[in-house]
Amino acid sequence: MSTTSTTDPTPVPEPPRRDLLGRKKRLDDLADSGVSLSTDAWRRLRRNPVFLLGGAIITVFVLVAIFADLLAPQDASVTMLADQVSRARNAIPPSQPGHPLGGDQFGYDLLSRLIVGSRQTLLVGVLATLIGLAGGLTLGTLAGALGGRVDTVIMRVVDVLLSIPSLLLAISITALFSQGSLYTVIVAVAVVQIPVFARLLRGSLLAQRDSDHVLAARSLGIKPVPIVFRHMLPNAISPVIVQSTLVLATSIIDAAALSFLGVGNPDRSRPEWGQMLGEAQGFIDSHPSLAFYPAGAIVLVALGFTLVGESLREALDPKNRR
């Protein structure tokens, strides 16, 4: 494996860290030679069409969410075409100047709602993943680092939570709230992810407990807490990144499923793709496009995150280093 290549700028070496006595940490300097796993992974990722496609989808999606107000041709929270909706004639507003995709069954401008809805979807995905990750990190670290009885208790609860199908667990959690809202959905979807992350981290920490680098750190007299945080968790980071990317996709799909089953928020002024899709099901025979657009958006975004997650998994797998 070559350490230099024409395209990679060589990383600037960090100034040597010093301990209390001013001795350089020579060991760390030695470890910096060679190509790190992440550099190597990145080099292979950039050539992977799967990653590039997924990354492109996510980039477009995030940009649309950020600039939604500028992109949306109409105000998405006003039923401006309501006079063209007729239940009796089963009519919804057709495509017309200013409304390229026409309106939906309430008289909202469909394109604007799709564009603005990207914000809710991004919010649900990111928040649910972050909460799930934080919870899983806490539980998994406690179980994996402390071991013993704490580990047993935590993992039994995690096992039980994993034994309840994710959607059922999410449903049970939303049932605890008397009023459905977007945040109910986020909390429910996030809680479902906690046991997944917890199990992943615990497994990774346990695998490292008897490994040579931890043994080395212990024999140097480093305290348990820094060992866990400085020596064990960083090594667990790559599976967590992969899992987070995949969870972004699943939480978006789960949230859509919950909205479809009717948990969503009663407030229609903030559009959400899953809710749009759920509310369009009554029109599947006459106006399938109402369901088709939000569904297409959900599929595309979920696919984007899945593609990136899978290509990351492949790139970070040490087995593939050549």
Added chain:
Amino acid sequence: MLRFTVRRVLQLAVVIAVLALLLFAWLRSLPGGPASALCGDRCSEAARAQLQTSLGLDRSLPVQLGSFVGRVVRGDFGTSTGVQPGVSASQIFLDRFPATVELALAAIVLAVVLGVPLGYLSARRRGTWLDNVGVVGSLIGVAVPVFFLAFLLKYVFAVKLGWLPSAGRQAVDINSTTVTGFATLDGLLTGEYDATLDALKHLVLPAVTLATIPFAVVFRITRAAVLDVLDEDYVRTAEAKGLLARTIRSRHVLRNAMLPVVTTIGLQVGALLAGAVLTETVFAYRGLGDALATAFRERDYSVLQVLILAAAIVYVVVNLLVDLSYALIDPRVRTR
């Protein structure tokens, strides 16, 4: 092997005990407390007070937990308020159980019968366009929301083409005698073959919908497992020994690659139950999933708790069986 089995069964008992505890805590924290939750909206003050007493809500927590466990063991989960008002929750479960088992079995058979051979083929032709189509296709399969796929199939095959029925488990005008509750089997037993055919027609779309995610997962796991095994030393040894390619493929590659696939099938059972909620809702297929969606909308907690408990128990039992079969196939597992 015996010790391994005993240990796993004990673990299972612990999991179910913790599950009951969690369920108890869940019922206690429902909005309005368990009495009004189990009683429903259209519940008189007197009935609620009576329930309050019968649930022992005026007693201490440990006593309540004891009576809760007692009721669970007896199968007494209260009366449905929204799904079928007045019917006991466990009766609803028994009525609808066969439909979902039938649907889930059909889906898992489809997923395995298609997923394993295609995954194997994809691994053998690694990097060809066939392989790439398979991999991208399986990723799309996971990314498509189940309920949307259900819509799509319903729209194309039932609404537009009219090839298959769009809803229900059986046509209204079919005479059928219920023997086991499995619609496809009953017709065969009683000789009402038209009923079996009709039930099968009703099963096609929901089963295909429900099979997509397990199919995609089984495909990917099979492909990865075969790729892993092909690199193993024992395969090279077998080749070096001059064994027939056919023998290597069946005895060395497939047999070892099937281990993770068997595990995956067990893990997919949970996903199937979740998928069934959405699939049955769209196709108005009267099984447990449809009951769950209704119970959820109507806030029918007595039915919800039965279904959650049942789903989790089915899942852990299936995975226990998977573990045991795994230990039978692979001697290395037993010593762990």
